[in-house]
Amino acid sequence: MSSMVGTETAAREAARRRRPKGPPGEPRRLAYLYILPALIVFVTFIGLPLFRSATFSLYEWDGLGSSTWVGLANYAAVFTDPALRGAFIHALVLIVFYAVVPVSLGLLLAATMMRAGRMRGLGLFRVLIFLPQVVPMVVVAIAWRQIYAPEGPLNSLFRAVGLDAVARPWLGDYTWALPSVGLVGTWVGTGLCFVLFLAGMAKVPRELYEAARLDGASPRREFFAITLPSVRGELAVALTLTVIAALKTFDLVYVMTSGGPGNQTAVPSYEVYRHAFLIGEVGTAAALALVLTALVFVATVIINRIGDSNDGSAPAGASGIRALARRNRSGPPVASSDQPGPDPDLDDAGPEPEEPAGSDDPRQQGRGR
């Protein structure tokens, strides 16, 4: 018996000795083995296609016969051809409708609802606002195409209230076609932002608001001092998702306008499809796709920087966002001046507040941490 115990101890000892020092995953070679399966999937389905697209983008090729090396000419075309450049400008306009407006609306709705406290029919309201997210985009597009039709419900509504001058063929109007498409994006995106923010705000401890109210903070002040910083992570997620959705818009344009009238609603994804499959300019399509990929990548990085920069000073209630916001920096808390919002005096490590600690001073935020 005792000898067995002895052997076991010895074995355990040996095992401990064999386990190399350092953090788990060391040595590196072993770590690479762990990520190998994921790496294979990534390389097969993302890496190689991306590489192949990069190859295509340097050739003039119709997708069938032999190809001609053109170097970076396809990329030059993306930036100089007014039609292609226009597509990117339209995508930027769509960001306003897909990201800026839904995020603002979502914030406003969620904050109002949180203040309202227990509200009758809250669940129903939440479902209704989120519903567009569940409907397939093609169905959304077809439905809205009908709504925007010259004799459609929207124009009928305007005419019914005497606004005949406002009624117009929305999707065929040179000024209004793009905003009309964008508005559908707003309609779809708001629900997602709203639900995200609602979840984020629910985690903010009530005491923060109570304390703020005791100190006499206005609802507006409460929003900028407590609510907005608490949902910074959600904000990053919402912005990332909606900005990407704006940049890669395809289905709405494909179904609603085919890029028209003229080229007023042409967007990069649609141009990629058109060039690759309809007119056989695979090189141009690949170059466009890569520029779009780069744009999405840069946008994501920038947005996540914004999301991360508050890690050090976010209130406790926002802990849940960290999984979402994928924090990868572990530096010291960022200086308060990096924060959005009108209150540079929020961080208690910062300079003394200039205005006297009075009605609006939201210092209690620090205590909540």
Next chain:
Amino acid sequence: MSRTTRKLARFAAAATAVALVAACAPGSDDDGDDAEDNGASAEVETDLEDLGDVTLVVWDQEVRGGQSEQIDELNQAFEEEYPNITVDRVSRSTDDLRTTLRLALTDDDAPDVVQANNSRTEMGQYVGSGLLEPLDAYADTYGWFERFPESVRSLAMYSDDGEVYGDGALYGLPQMGEIVGLYYSKPKLDELGIDPPTTYDEFVAALETADDAGELPIQFGNLNPFAGIHEYGFVQNQFLDAETIRNLGFGRPGSSWLEPESIEATETIMSWVDDGYFTDGFAGLDYDDSWQQFTQGEGIFLVAGTWLLADLDDAMGEDVGFVLPPAGASGQRLVTGGISIPFAIPANSANKEAAAAYIDFITNADAMTTVAEAGNLPVVDADQQEASGLQAEVFEAWGQAGAEDLLVPYLDYATPTFFDTITAAIQDLLGGQRDPEDFLNHLETEYLEQVGG
């Protein structure tokens, strides 16, 4: 690894990537040598029983009701006729077929028969890359040259390099014809006391009468870009002569968009816009919504293709009629039109002789009857079919177009990118974003860039 070696390694990796990118040119293994064996001299085997057991893979895009049944019926009859051949039908929507066809044709194991759109962007490119089989040898054997008039055949003819359209070798055969003519509402014309117009002057008079009576003269929806080509072509046919339109449509060097007649045509269509002869808000009106409004009595005329034959017949019955576009300056009732997507044989097909026999079978006299019975417009023999009502009027118009050589091609055939150019430009024109002169100059510039003076 030290910092410098790491840097070196990175540089090496980047250099390798660049080298790899440069090395593997897409599609470079295909030099289009396949054009050699076009079988022009070889004897064509027409006795399919000698071929043994064959599975014939056929890709078509006839997915709509009547058309799908028509193919199924013909496939069954073909299998009964040749028990050793099995038809493996792959049916996709037009768009799905188009996007997958490029890959399928370059594959060594290509389908045996495909529906390849006869436009430059599709059939033209496939021919230029040596991916389709020239059918002239089969046409000799099966008598297609006699059976199909040149105006029909030329729509599926290309030079070897795919650059010249409308001339060269035959690459496909269609089942159906299509023309963009003038549908009219019979009760409304009766009410207004006008006959179906046969000349430009009569047509304009009818438009004025209708407008004065508070009726919508022309039902039109231009939300879908293709619709504009049909409307513009309809007006153009009343100002230009057949030769000029064909030169423009086929993209023949030496043609120009700046002829005085083109300016007149463009100004005329704009004057119709200004006079409110088209549906209010046509720029935002969906194509399908537009013709459905026509069936509900909005508009006395509708410029549309024979592909709406079955739908309009169903919805309006005796109340709808069809005529060729009115005769204008040329004195001829020129009509834009063409053929349904032709059936072609991929160069990589392993069963070309069976494929040719199949194409012959689905376009022979019996097949044309099947097409007519399914409510569609057979590309040949239309005058021999039993038809009544709207179908009879369409068949008659098609017959007249063939007999009098009135068919002119769609304007977007001109260059691979001309569809986009002209559809966007027409939307710009009708939307008041370009004046007629600017519109034609824009078309001329794009046209010359691709076609050459």
